Amino acid sequence: MSFTFTRTTKTRTLLTKLNPNYRTLAENNSLTRKFSIFIQNRSTPKTTTYSQQQSPPQTIILNQQKSRTMSSSSSEIKPQFSEGSEPAVLGPALDKLLATSGAGGRWTLTQEGVAIERTFKFKTFAKTWDFMTAVSLQCKLKNHHPEWSNVFNTTFIRWTTHVPKGLSSKDIELATICDSLAKDFGETEPEAGASCAMPNLTDRAVASSGDCCTPKHLKK
Numbered sequence: 001m002s003f004t005f006t007r008t009t010k011t012r013t014l015l016t017k018l019n020p021n022y023r024t025l026a027e028n029n030s031l032t033r034k035f036s037i038f039i040q041n042r043s044t045p046k047t048t049t050y051s052q053q054q055s056p057p058q059t060i061i062l063n064q065q066k067s068r069t070m071s072s073s074s075s076e077i078k079p080q081f082s083e084g085s086e087p088a089v090l091g092p093a094l095d096k097l098l099a100t101s102g103a104g105g106r107w108t109l110t111q112e113g114v115a116i117e118r119t120f121k122f123k124t125f126a127k128t129w130d131f132m133t134a135v136s137l138q139c140k141l142k143n144h145h146p147e148w149s150n151v152f153n154t155t156f157i158r159w160t161t162h163v164p165k166g167l168s169s170k171d172i173e174l175a176t177i178c179d180s181l182a183k184d185f186g187e188t189e190p191e192a193g194a195s196c197a198m199p200n201l202t203d204r205a206v207a208s209s210g211d212c213c214t215p216k217h218l219k220k
């Protein structure tokens, strides 16, 4: 079975503008997607049945997320800037991004003030993936990576600097870029409670990822 992927010229032009290497990246993406759909069609889908007493895992994740949100309100948390950054400059820029400041921002300060996070939602998986590709190109340019996850039409993004730990200018810059790219790629309004499991997915990836951020000369 063969699959053809169509992409609007607008998206392609936008991505090529963001990075001239997009064409190559897009071709690789398209190949990767073709390959994964091919694999999916060959393997038998696994189904899990739950007994009446047993709740599906999603309920557990939703509850975990609920307690996580209840235990830490963003307005009580103070931003922790990474060593070498300038709080006087970063503070006002951060305020513009935060939902708590009332300036229209949609990011939340989390994890004892060392991170900001937010969920983005799009109409389709393809649009979400294109947005993530655009963000990843900016990450490459700035040598900085997000902690993020994606399920279907939703992506959860957390910005934090691992070394030196805290919020840095790169986190603020990239969060601002994400907001603007999300508009370009047609972000839709998130439905209430639709993305509860996303931070959990990201936390799991973070817990099993290796140390990528300690510069070689500081490694023991």
Ligand SMILES: C[C@H](O)[C@H](O)[C@H]1CNC2=NC(N)=NC(=O)C2=N1
Pocket (backbone or CB within 6 Å): 143, 144, 145, 146, 160, 161, 162, 163, 164, 212, 213, 214, 215, 216
């Ligand atoms: C050595 C290199 O500068 C580091 O690995 C960079 C790369 N990207 C990074 N990304 C993030 N989020 N935090 C870092 O500390 C970081 N460090």
